[in-house]
Amino acid sequence: xxxxxxxxxxxxxxxxxxxxxxxxxxxxxxxxxxxxxxxxxxxxxxxxxxxxxxxxxxxxxxxxxxxxxxxxxxxxxxxxxxxxxxxxxxxxxxxxxxxxxxxxxxxxxxxxxxxxxxxxxxxxxxxxxxxxxxxxxxxxxxxxxxxxxxxxxxxxxxxxxxxxxxxxxxxxxxxxxxxxxxxxxxxxxxxxxxxxxxxxxxxxxxxxxxxxxxxxxxxxxxxxxxxxxxxxxxxxxxxxxxxxxxxxxxxxxxxxxxxxxxxxxxxxxxxxxxxxxxxxxxxxxxxxxxxxxxxx
Amino acid sequence: xxxxxxxxxxxxxxxxxxxxxxxxxxxxxxxxxxxxxxxxxxxxxxxxxxxxxxxxxxxxxxxxxxxxxxxxxxxxxxxxxxxxxxxxxxxxxxxxxxxxxxxxxxxxxxxxxxxxxxxxxxxxxxxxxxxxxxxxxxxxxxxxxxxxxxxxxxxxxxxxxxxxxxxxxxxxxxxxxxxxxxxxxxxxxxxxxxxxxxxxxxxxxxxxxxxxxxxxxxxxxxxxxxxxxxxxxxxxxxxxxxxxxxxxx
Numbered sequence: 001x002x003x004x005x006x007x008x009x010x011x012x013x014x015x016x017x018x019x020x021x022x023x024x025x026x027x028x029x030x031x032x033x034x035x036x037x038x039x040x041x042x043x044x045x046x047x048x049x050x051x052x053x054x055x056x057x058x059x060x061x062x063x064x065x066x067x068x069x070x071x072x073x074x075x076x077x078x079x080x081x082x083x084x085x086x087x088x089x090x091x092x093x094x095x096x097x098x099x100x101x102x103x104x105x106x107x108x109x110x111x112x113x114x115x116x117x118x119x120x121x122x123x124x125x126x127x128x129x130x131x132x133x134x135x136x137x138x139x140x141x142x143x144x145x146x147x148x149x150x151x152x153x154x155x156x157x158x159x160x161x162x163x164x165x166x167x168x169x170x171x172x173x174x175x176x177x178x179x180x181x182x183x184x185x186x187x188x189x190x191x192x193x194x195x196x197x198x199x200x201x202x203x204x205x206x207x208x209x210x211x212x213x214x215x216x217x218x219x220x221x222x223x224x225x226x227x228x229x230x231x232x233x234x235x236x237x238x239x240x241x242x243x244x245x246x247x248x249x250x251x252x253x254x255x256x257x258x259x260x261x262x263x264x265x266x267x268x269x270x271x272x273x274x275x276x277x278x279x280x281x282x283x284x285x286x287x288x289x290x291x292x293x294x295x296x
Numbered sequence: 297x298x299x300x301x302x303x304x305x306x307x308x309x310x311x312x313x314x315x316x317x318x319x320x321x322x323x324x325x326x327x328x329x330x331x332x333x334x335x336x337x338x339x340x341x342x343x344x345x346x347x348x349x350x351x352x353x354x355x356x357x358x359x360x361x362x363x364x365x366x367x368x369x370x371x372x373x374x375x376x377x378x379x380x381x382x383x384x385x386x387x388x389x390x391x392x393x394x395x396x397x398x399x400x401x402x403x404x405x406x407x408x409x410x411x412x413x414x415x416x417x418x419x420x421x422x423x424x425x426x427x428x429x430x431x432x433x434x435x436x437x438x439x440x441x442x443x444x445x446x447x448x449x450x451x452x453x454x455x456x457x458x459x460x461x462x463x464x465x466x467x468x469x470x471x472x473x474x475x476x477x478x479x480x481x482x483x484x485x486x487x488x489x490x491x492x493x494x495x496x497x498x499x500x501x502x503x504x505x506x507x508x509x510x511x512x513x514x515x516x517x518x519x520x521x522x523x524x525x526x527x528x529x530x531x532x533x534x535x536x537x538x539x540x541x542x543x544x545x
Contacts, residue, residue: 054463055426055436077422079439079456082415086426087436089391095507096390098421111512118311121323122517127509133422159435163451164462180543204540216455216476223457230415237543248311259543260521261536267527276522277539279532286529293537 001105002069003027005043006062006084007076007136008053010034014141016074016134017041021144023105024071028148029062035150041141043148051155052162055083061155067092070130072110077133085133094130101138101233119229119252137176137233168222173207175225180206180238183227183254184220186213187243187264187283191220197242200287203294209234211250228253242283246271263287299352299445302401303343303376304412304424306333307360307367321515332367335413335473337374337480342443342473343411344375344481350445353377355404359396360385365496372491373483379494384501392506394427401432407468409450414439414472425472435465440473 001024005013013028014037020026021042028038028046035048049061058080067073073088075081077099089096097103102113109126116123175181182201188194194208201208208225215226227234229249235256242263244250251274254260262275263283272278279286309328316323343354356376358364361383368379382396401407410432415422429436437443440452451464452471483491526532 055429055438059430079414079454082422083426083429083436083438086390086394086423086428087430088426089423090394090427090430093391095509096421096423097509098390098423112509116514117309117314117323120311120314120316120516121321121514123514124512125509126512128507129509160437160463160465162461162463166460168459180540204544223455238540240540255517259539261539267525272525273523274519274521276524277532277536278523278525279529279536280525280527281529281532286533289529289533290537293533294540 001025001071003072003074004029004062004065004067004070005074005076006030006058006081008034008058008078008080009076009136010037011141012076012136013038013043013046014041015137015139016076017043018142019103019139020074027065027070029065032152039148039150040143040146041148042144042146046148046150047153048150049153049155052158053080053155054158054160055080055087056160057155057158059084059087061153062088063091064153072129073131075131075133077135081133085131088131092130095127096131096133097125097127097129098133099135100132101135103132103134115229115252119248135233173224175207175209175227176232176234178207178234179236180204180240181209181227181234181236181257182206182240182242183209183211183244184214184242185211185244185250186218187245188214188220189243191218193284194220196284197287199291200240203291204238204240206236206238206240211244211247241271241275242287244271245269246274297350297445297448299346299350300406300408301343301346301352301354302404302407302410303336303339303354303356303371304397304410305336305340305356305358305367305371306413306416307331307358307364308333308416316516321518323514323516330363330367332370333413333416335416335475338473338475338477339411339413340371340374340376341478341480342440345478346411346443346445347375352408355380357382357397357400359393359501368496369488369491369494370483372494373488374481375483378497380497380499382499382501387508388421389506389508390421390423390427392504394424394431395504395506396501397424398428398431401428409468410434410470411443412470412472414474425470429470432468432470434468434470437463437465437469437471440471441476443471443473443477
């Protein structure tokens with residue numbers, strides 16, 4: 001079998017390649033500058049696309065590589081990846097499975113798992129899908145010996161113009177690899193209250209993360225720290241949820257955590273159904289007590 | 297420039313009210329009311345704002361079931377001018393949905409932009425924007441948090457992980473929006489009453505020959521959490537500190 005993996009982030013190709021490489025030849029496509037991240041994972045060849053990536057020109061570039069040559073095309077899920085997956089779906093007329101977090105090849109078919117009903121259920125399907133979008137971080141990358149050759153390819157000029165670009169302040173944090181996460185929700189009340197949470201983050205040698213409203217609506221934290229169905233899927237050893245009510249959208253992002261601790265004023269908050277230890281109370285009283293207990 | 301806008305509206309089961317069977321994990325879907333998907337409300341609001349600013353018309357399309365009338369009336373009350381319900385929706389199959397909706401849009405003709413949510417809350421596929429842009433041969437402006445129009449070009453702001461971008465393209469465009477784009481309006485009672493009297497166009501979808509995946513299972517994931525709840529704060533803190541220390545070793 002021949003597989004193609006696309007991601008504008010080279011590191012997202014590695015896990016999928018690791019999962020696929022024993023079943024056939026795996027090719028990768030990424031953006032120039034990203035290719036070096038995925039050359040030690042047993043790929044047969046990596047294409048690096050030169051130019052400004054937009055949905056339309058990436059789709060054209062993939063067509064030039066000739067998508068009909070491949071048995072299956074895997075796309076790492078992202079805003080760009082989903083746009084491209086839709087375009088491919090329209091051109092090759094195949095079933096597309098989206099947002100898979102696990103899959104197994106079953107002869108001619110593929111068995112996939114993804115969240116449904118907003119994260120309340122897991123939908124397991126079997127199909128002949130040729131295009132699958134995969135949630136980043138679903139498979140652990142493992143290096144192999146040897147180095148993958150790179151082929152450069154030009155991106156055409158997109159019909160979408162980039163008029164302005166505003167780089168964001170990035171802390172360079174990687175909440176997906178943190179062993180302990182302290183995660184905040186609306187319940188902390190205001191951005192300044194983060195100062196009162198930081199002693200706990202330091203005491204557990206963890207990282208700070210947050211819910212969708214905290215990261216996107218109120219912007220108390222940057223988006224790279226957002227946990228949830230639409231954010232990062234995290235699997236820390238300990239996940240400490242402070243003032244997070246536990247909407248299913250959020251639960252779907254932290255379900256893989258080993259131990260979940262929740263602090264919330266509301267005894268009926270749904271997060272208490274999804275935690276190992278829950279404390280009903282004011283988080284601003286609980287946090288300092290917890291910090292001093294941990295220091296003893 | 298007056299803009300001819302199509303907005304795509306999805307009606308879903310109210311997933312916030314959806315429970316799963318504690319034993320089998322099966323979703324208990326009977327008797328759950330339907331509602332307009334939140335992102336569709338954001339899309340309607342964005343479309344109506346665009347019309348209010350530039351002039352033009354907003355046409356709503358629902359690919360759904362006979363039960364979609366209430367959703368279309370709500371869309372009318374928010375400012376949608378004309379509505380089409382296509383019945384025959386059988387479930388999540390983006391390729392089929394895209395072919396039905398793009399046929400309708402081609403039939404309407406002269407559409408400047410199609411506005412829809414970037415990823416619906418229930419099935420979460422996010423494929424429709426890309427599918428429609430290819431089938432309708434329109435430029436795709438994805439994940440907008442703001443939309444404007446100037447001289448036949450649409451401009452959006454989108455928020456990516458590492459940066460914010462302002463991008464633009466010639467009309468016609470497919471524009472997908474995220475929930476941060478706006479706060480959908482609550483229509484006044486007079487508009488709701490007027491919406492109730494407004495006619496809705498209905499038609500049935502043609503049969504499509506589209507393969508669908510076989511569903512192996514669709515159940516709630518098992519939660520093996522301990523669920524030890526402490527209302528005594530000090531007791532809780534002691535227990536939690538012990539658990540954290542165990543994991544820090």
